[in-house]
Amino acid sequence: METQFFIYLAKVNGALLLFYLLYIAVFRHDTFIRLRRSYLLSAVLFSLLYPLFTVDSLGGLFSILQSRQPVEATIELGEPTALLLESDAAGFTVPWRFIVQSILLLGSLFFAFRLIMQVVSIVRIRRRCREEVISGYKILNASHEITPFSFFKWIIVNTDAHSEEELQQILIHESTHVRQWHSADVLLGELLSVFFWWNPAVWLLKREIVINLEYLADNDVLQHGVNSREYQYHLLKLTYHETAVPLSNHFNVSQLKQRITMMNKTQSPAVKLAKYLTVIPLVLLLITLNSCLSKEKQTDEKSNDQTEELQNSSSKNDIKADVSEGYVPPVTDSQEEIFSVVE
Numbered sequence: 001m002e003t004q005f006f007i008y009l010a011k012v013n014g015a016l017l018l019f020y021l022l023y024i025a026v027f028r029h030d031t032f033i034r035l036r037r038s039y040l041l042s043a044v045l046f047s048l049l050y051p052l053f054t055v056d057s058l059g060g061l062f063s064i065l066q067s068r069q070p071v072e073a074t075i076e077l078g079e080p081t082a083l084l085l086e087s088d089a090a091g092f093t094v095p096w097r098f099i100v101q102s103i104l105l106l107g108s109l110f111f112a113f114r115l116i117m118q119v120v121s122i123v124r125i126r127r128r129c130r131e132e133v134i135s136g137y138k139i140l141n142a143s144h145e146i147t148p149f150s151f152f153k154w155i156i157v158n159t160d161a162h163s164e165e166e167l168q169q170i171l172i173h174e175s176t177h178v179r180q181w182h183s184a185d186v187l188l189g190e191l192l193s194v195f196f197w198w199n200p201a202v203w204l205l206k207r208e209i210v211i212n213l214e215y216l217a218d219n220d221v222l223q224h225g226v227n228s229r230e231y232q233y234h235l236l237k238l239t240y241h242e243t244a245v246p247l248s249n250h251f252n253v254s255q256l257k258q259r260i261t262m263m264n265k266t267q268s269p270a271v272k273l274a275k276y277l278t279v280i281p282l283v284l285l286l287i288t289l290n291s292c293l294s295k296e297k298q299t300d301e302k303s304n305d306q307t308e309e310l311q312n313s314s315s316k317n318d319i320k321a322d323v324s325e326g327y328v329p330p331v332t333d334s335q336e337e338i339f340s341v342v343e
Helices: 002-028 033-052 055-069 078-090 095-126 163-177 180-194 200-223 228-238 255-265 270-324 333-342
Strands: 129-134 137-142 149-151 154-155
Touching: 002 033, 002 270, 033 200, 033 270, 055 270, 095 129, 095 154, 095 180, 137 149, 137 163, 149 163, 149 180, 154 163, 163 180, 163 200, 163 228, 180 200, 200 228, 200 333, 228 255
Parallel strands: 137 154
Antiparallel strands: 129 137, 149 154
16 A cells, blocks of 8 residues: 555656646746646646546557566575575664655645644734725725735735725736635645645746736736736835735735736737647656556566465475375374374
8 A cells, every 4th residue: 555655656746747847848938828727737636636547448558568578477485585584684674664754744744734824824814804895896904014915715905005006906916816716726736735845846836836827817907907017016016015925826926027027928829829739648648657557567466466376386286296206294292102002
């Protein structure tokens, strides 16, 4: 069971790394931000689920290739096995498996605790706010200075800290996060970093998920007719405010230069949508590898069963051969006493 779990971890994190590399190489610099969101979410969900399913027809390809190779069965004798056990017992074996499992578990517990504390922090901030409706938007007005942010259906902002024009831009931006459920994407990225914190690709993917959500919200603000230059100056002004909570969607994020660059980009031509088809070969490759590896495991298990049967059969044949050759088992002490009494 433990071996299967480690194999699952390897498959998931290998897939996440490949999807991230493909994203950076092919998709990162276009303006198809909605499609990019779909790609990032699909990549994460596919990576988590594909190791659980296999395609028998693809696994059969592995069986055909294996059948062309000679199969050798090696029967381990009892005596060498005993010597091996004595050799292992004589030396000290480092419990690497236990050490690795402990490190992974402690890291996950740390990041899980951090995530819980972030949620608690948001709830505490929400309790200090009063509900209001401004320009048709339901908000939570904070009484203290805070960077505007949203978390699922909550939009938290200090209305006194912004002009009417700035507040309107903030509300459009944050309502986009709320309406499109961007907090679910952020939470998914955080959960990935809890369970796979040791994989650099996970942190890089999480960063791309967050910045792409900001691209979507920025684009929605501009679609509402807000002047691009004024909005960018407003973002620059908010840069000097402290970030509220890392888990939430912020009106201000650290990648300000990337956001401004994206807003000033020329729309990518529709013909470039074809490059998203490059994800198909990667998906097929991962499915094929998973199916072949699963088939190989089944073949190994079957081979082990056959080896066991051969060992048992060999032992029975040895006993029969001894009896047929007139072999008489040694007489025990108790049997000698019985014979002496009979005599």
